[in-house]
Amino acid sequence: MARKKTLGFYSLDPSQHTVLEDSQGLLTGALVSGLGFYLLGRVGLLTGGTAGVAFLVHYAFNISFGLLFFIVNLPFYYLSFKRLGLAFSAKTFVAIGLVSVVTEIERRFLLIDYLHPFWGALMGGLLLGYGLLALYRHRASLGGVGILAIYIQEKFGIQAGLIQLAFDACVMAAAFLVLDWHVVIWSILGAVILNLFLAINHRSDRYIVVR
Template identity: 45%
Template sequence: MTDAQEPPLEQHKWYEDVQALLLGTLLLSFGVTLYSTAMLITGGLAGTSLLVEFASPLSFGLVFFVLNLPFYILSVLRMGWGFTIRTFIAIALISAMTRLIPMWMDFSALDPVFASVAGAAMMGVGLVMLLRHRAGIGGITILSQFLQDKGVIRAGIFQLIVDLAILVVALFMLPLKLVALSIVGAFVLNLTVAINHKPGRYRGMS
């Protein structure tokens, strides 16, 4: 008796990729807006951009877009043009939407606990949508994989160091309660991605 063969990968249609980019970035942008309003932080370049926004007159969208620019070269070398173009579009959409959403709606009251959990869940679901359609949202992940390929440092350890550095800086800028809620949010975000983006669970490809 032979093992049942896995069904072949199904190629995404172009409009499916477009839908994923739009909805995924909308969810991510809404989650970031909740974090920005509640003065919470997250990891990677998004977290760095939030810290810069809190400490300066610069907006998250502008900082996030600029900080990602140097990493597109690594993205082309390691992930190819398709992934890089989709990632560029995703980052541009997030940068624009995080500027527009506060113009479309007003948070007269926002509980930071709710913002921590709901914002992280939205970012996690949005990220899963982008990952399933071969797009990313930040250069730190690309850089970590590049450094691992070169034998410099393991990707997970490098990302942990970056996130810990962001956390240390946040301790000097934000109340301890908000930093603690940001850690809770990081757990929710990563758990959402881990549960919904397991290898072999999704059979589509872009």
């Protein structure tokens, strides 16, 4: 028999979250992820997924990263709703919106005079990993490429991981047209750190993202 909530804001069932628990998870996940994006942006780096596309366009045309990140993810919401449900899609929409706002206002509260690309890649990748882990544990995400990969896997039998890897490889290859080669190398390091962190710390048999 499922245990009841306590005081209406804390769930004793580890597989369920209250609205307050989800709200703090989305907010803190967005804040930490936004800081990760801020560090990458301060040294001109990028990452994989839709955020990588947003960074590329941002660097090429000097358009707001936060606005681009929000717009780039718009086409994936329908797929998210069809494949993963309304709750996941709504929380993902909120998380992406929060990150977009945070990355735009971050510079008003934090100014870094010097940051080495290595440290930017290391800390940016780790912070994004922590932020995504918080969002995953509250059944939300920060991008649509993973959703698209799942759809293609179910439709055509191609492994989702390979699709994600191919997309990120294309983003990094395109980066050579916009950024210096050493910047792309640091960016790849940051992406590797992010994915290793998630691979080690997030397992579906320990904490289920979507139910």
